[in-house]
Amino acid sequence: DTEVTQTPKHLVMGMTNKKSLKCEQHMGHRAMYWYKQKAKKPPELMFVYSYEKLSINESVPSRFSPECPNSSLLNLHLHALQPEDSALYLCASSQARGSSYNEQFFGPGTRLTVL
């Protein structure tokens, strides 16, 4: 089962709202990722979790707060976002490095609009 699921598919929020994006995988992967993708651009890495610990934060503003409750789940908590944060948010997972199979599998994304 090579599937990463993300909810919700679409999200519209005001600048004062608090919302969360959810990601789940059941492939036994130990690395999980959040990416942000603006229109006509490649995905930009935001956060990486390895063995449920935050290993990379690409200088993301604190209004984005990641959480990894267990090895299958990854959340992204959103608070006081700006309109320029509107984008497609993609979650991915992979086996930890050291494995020959380090490709990242992506979810379908959450399309976020901040009003």
Next chain:
Amino acid sequence: AQKVTQAQTEISVVEKEDVTLDCVYETRDTTYYLFWYKQPPSGELVFLIRRNSFDEQNEISGRYSWNFQKSTSSFNFTITASQVVDSAVYFCALSEAGAYNTDKLIFGTGTRLQVFP
């Protein structure tokens, strides 16, 4: 610094034509991985292939083939007899060793392929 260049921004072909998407990379690592992903209009990135730096064998999978040449730092992707369903944005990516046994993907800017009936 690591970098991936996809010089073709957009390619348009008619169904059944062959099309090659170019990818040139830069890295100082001796061990690295290269990937191709497909992103259809629905938005999900679909993994197509992984190639490690020690394996220069070309690969064919159905209508897809990949040509990896370390001498020119290129990893090109050819679709034979293109179909409308091949219309998507294709990203080439390079993996960089990250902390705590994770990989950072360095993406190219993508090539938008449109296949017309």
